[in-house]
Amino acid sequence: MVVKKAFKDFDCEILEASNGVEGLSTAAKEMPDLVLLDVTMPVMDGVEMLTRLKCDAALKAIPVIMLTAEGGRDHVLKVAKIGVRDYVVKPFRDDVLIEKVGRVINLKPRTEAPLRTKSISDPADILVVDDKSAIIEQIRDGLKHWPWRIHGAASQGEAVDFCARTPPDLVIISLSLPDETGLALFRLIRANVCTKYTPVFGLAVRTETAQMQQAQNAGLGTVITKPIDMRDLETRIAKAMNLDTSKRYYAIESETLIMRLPETCGPSILTEIDRHLKPKIAEAVDAGHVNVVIDAHLLNSLEMAVIKLLFQAMQTCRELGLKCAMVGNSKIAAECKGIEDTRHWNFYDSIEAARAPRAT
């Protein structure tokens, strides 16, 4: 609650966990942009939670700032070795905490009136700064299914001119621009009042760990690695721009709510799907629709977390009296047969086929 007060003027959501076990569970479910972690907690203390977080492949990239009354020199060194972005000793001044958090994530002041949430299908201006035109083209091509305008700039000067003319919604800067001008550009963007809160991503080759570390030290928290995973880039852009991503996974087609699962469902994607599940079903019910089709035909593999999500979706449909059917492929159908709880699941070959029994 003390932390909530510090951030009351900023547009950020604070999730609370009262101990390390709850903290790990919340981190896995919500994939937060930052964890503020105390040390002295019941059940599991902050040091153990930090250790476990940093050993978990899915969670280790989440930056952590310690916020604790434990400020002994030896203790700080021990925690620093496990891996934290900063260390704030209580008592703390709100402005100090905000400044340190602002170095890790983009903190935007809260606006007075609630704005309509922008959707992933709304137009947006994204500036890609790279002296290699092939990379700009690759990003333009990879994101072409969204109405985002991808603008290219080959140098720091071109990028500054572009930002002065049209402040972009997001900037991606190559960290391999000549003479390390990438980080200099990032600082210029942060220093300009028009782009101070614009999300900025770095772009680096996956093996250039020193370059990525340097960027993170400069406050450029998100670095996209090459070769670029377009699905991951898309998710990160949507999250950074706070876009409503429900259209990626949910649609109403021919009076049926379609829930679409992509090829791979990592924790962040499952969290997104799960977050929209109940509101989207409620919207469908509200609009008078009674049919739901879960389209899993693209899915590569049926992980336990996906099965859990599907059970939850089916349960919600049952509770609301909706008819639910699934579309799948032969691989996941076979996987289901091997699991006791999913043995009886039936998959249709297409959405049309899944809808057909309902029409009769």
Next chain:
Amino acid sequence: MSASVSNVFDVMLNLETAAVGGLDSSVPSPQSPAIRLGDAPQIVGTIGFTGEAKGLVYLYLDLAFARHCAGQILGMTESELTVAGDEVVHDAIAEVTNMTAGGFKNCLCDCGYPCMLSLPSILRGNSFYVVPVSNAMRHTLRFNCSEHTLVADLFIKLGD
């Protein structure tokens, strides 16, 4: 301890504290009675530390002052605190106790007495006794703060 109390109340609560009457040090009795802040109901934040230095820290506040402190640290009005209930006040005072004892403990660590804090807890009432570890010393500090009295009561034993 005096510096730690002043620092926490200044930084977190924006309240100035003034030490009153100097440090009162004594060998505690095996059953040391609680301090009473007059007849008003009181809240006591308590936290232990163990290691090369062992002991207990008690922070005594009258209920009205505890609510004022909770309001300051959480940015809540009196009516918001009433709606939120006693637990919020308890949590706030536990946090203040944790920070105060933490500042003191960090000094002990840096002076060569590494130790760890326990979880803070809250006592209500004024009819209890403290049973300190043997050979501990008791140091009591009184402060004036916002027309209220605040007492930091420390039981400590250094080394084995």
